[in-house]
């Protein structure tokens with residue numbers, strides 16, 4: 001499945017981009033690279049890729065613990081987006097994208113701005129298990145926001161996270177859209193893909209939304 005790059009963020013004045021990521025190699029094509037998405041990259045990669053796989057990584061749990069003052073929030077009202085938490089018993093579902101040839105440098109250049117410069121994410125090598133061939137895992141590059149980055153918000157009750165998500169929007173849209181698109185993806189992955197943290201936040205939003213505003217106004221939020 002081929003995907004052409006579309007929207008590109010126009011970053012505010014920012015520090016020089018971080019150095020090129022140390023890239024895990026694809027044994028079948030040494031010049032190829034797999035990039036693992038588990039948040040907005042799941043529904044909006046916005047870089048050209050040659051192939052994609054739905055699957056999971058083990059040893060990590062997804063958490064809405066990264067603040068976002070550009071894409072889904074502002075300096076005054078940071079939104080919440082996801083990162084990966086090292087968790088021995090964790091499993092996080094997402095999409096791995098294969099980039100080849102010139103796609104590799106283009107994707108890394110684009111993601112360095114979107115994820116590192118604008119989002120505070122670092123790169124990390126992970127082992128990705130395709131849903132259809134979990135016995136043939138792939139090395140992939142993931143963008144992870146560590147507690148050391150300035151935008152990191154850390155843990156909070158799911159109800160508080162839901163309140164923050166309902167109140168925030170940024171240059172890429174409302175924070176609620178970010179949550180619901182991720183929840184939609186997890187629905188598509190099937191019953192074996194569970195994310196209790198995500199589900200608890202969606203439930204909390206559903207409980208609050210009628211109080212937050214009537215249904216017809218809620219639809220205007222996203």
Ligand SMILES: N[C@@H](CCC(=O)N[C@@H](CS)C(=O)NCC(=O)O)C(=O)O
Pocket residue numbers: 036037038039040041042044067068071072081082083114115118119121142143144172178
């Ligand atoms: N690195 C994670 C999370 C990426 C993520 O959500 N990053 C934010 C940057 S703060 C983003 O790109 N947001 C774009 C959007 O919200 O549409 C992934 O692989 O999906």
